[in-house]
Amino acid sequence: MSRPDRNEKHHLHIELTPQQYKLLCRQARKCGLTKRAFLVRLIEGRPVKARPAQEIKDLRTEIHHIGNNINQIARSVNAGVARPEDAKRGLYLLDQVYELMYQVAKK
Known part of the structure; x- marks a missing residue:
């Protein structure tokens, strides 16, 4: 067979x-x-x-950019180069990430 x-x-x-x-x-x-x-x-x-909707794709891209900025700030803090304003900027960016995630989750 x-x-x-x-x-x-x-x-x-x-x-x-x-x-x-x-x-x-x-x-x-x-x-x-x-x-x-x-x-x-x-x-x-x-x-x-x-x-995923285009909005989710855009959010991922934005979070990626914000994450890169936060990583740059963290590297400068670890190198002893960062100023208090840099740390504040990092916290502001992190707040932006949370706000974007909240807005998408609401929909």
Whole structure:
């Protein structure tokens, strides 16, 4: 008996109601996947997550920049170069991070 060819493709035809089709399209789009890729992931039991909103991407970028600034301040403090104003600036930046996170969490 021969082994089945692993590259063999099987075609499947299914019928969906208009509401089901719209739901499939919407969910696949939210995940940034084609309808086929979305269904395959569901069948395989792989996680299907919605892509983060642009607002979340922007927040990540902003937090990254603020984190870099805080790291620079920390290095200057450790080197004995920082002034009290630098430490205050670091605390201000940290407050900004918390405020951004709070605003996103509220939505």
